[in-house]
Amino acid sequence: MRASVSTSQDLGMPAIYLHTLAELLHTLGVDERDLILRVGLDPTRLNSTDRRVSQAQASEFVTRAIIESGEPGLGILLARELKLPLHGALGTAVMSSRTLAEALELMTRYLTLRAPHLHVQKRSAGNSVWYSVSCGIELGPLQGFVLDAVLFGCVSMGAQLTGTTVPGIRVLRQSPEPNHFHRFRRLINVPVEFGATEDALVIPASQLTLPVRFSNDQLAMTSREQCETALRQLKEDTGFASRVRRVIETSHPFPPKLARVASTLFVSERTLKRRLQEEGANFQALVDKVRLERARELLASTAMNLSQIADTLGYADAANFTRAFKRWTGLSPSHFRTRELSTAETA
Incomplete structure (x- = not known):
């Protein structure tokens, strides 16, 4: 049985994601500052890629955001706002990689820095590579939001890195297709298969050699060292x-x-x-x-x-x-x- 948000080890959530979600809520007509304050958070402390918010407060904020915006597809909308620099040292390392394969390997290794309870497993089958995402805790109604933000965020990441939507990429979701999803199909612009056996990103192996347009070997080395240091520090701060x-x-x-x-x-x-x-x-x-x-x-x-x-x-x-x-x-x-x-x- 998986632990719940309230009983699991709390490594925190990057504050910048809540800041970005707050900006999105503003465009949807929600008083985002009032919502942040009601959760007990300081709006001026959220605009940081390094600072972290407790998992409990992050979960409460997201839950209230979905309810008060009346938008069940909030995770999909957030995915489009997650530009690579928002991911801190990991975003820099990914951007400076040579190929899409290198970028995804970094995402797999260091995802804990940005989403502590998510895990990625890679496997190859036929001409495709699967990046399967699983969650180590029970998120309840937040599960769909988090997986939307991560999986569709990866689709957006691929487009940011290569300059175009990666050809042949598709998303697998274990859940049945939600009633609201038809509003987002054109926005996502990649095939999404519901009722699958796993939550995963599937990419043709041939596309993993696509070059990253921001590649920088020196920056890649220093940012990866920063990721290692941050990961070690996070594991110590338990x-x-x-x-x-x-x-x-x-x-x-x-x-x-x-x-x-x-x-x-x-x-x-x-x-x-x-x-x-x-x-x-x-x-x-x-x-x-x-x-x-x-x-x-x-x-x-x-x-x-x-x-x-x-x-x-x-x-x-x-x-x-x-x-x-x-x-x-x-x-x-x-x-x-x-x-x-x-x-x-x-x-």
């Missing part, structure tokens, strides 16, 4: 403290209350404290680490005054923020900002 930190990093309002974080992670407050203690961590220390990182970011890259930064970080006033920042760094916020600006100017 502890409960990492899950708590991901919720803290993207929460609105900030800082989140312990009760809110516990509820998001489907545990009691007592259990949250105990599990953090078992890993040598505590909730307030995690909040302070995130506060420090955000304070440095705001001081170095914005013109916000100290009162505005203090308010953003949940302090009563600039004086409290200044005392805390000096305790963490040994510098006043103003001194830190001056130093950072001076370093940037001489770089």
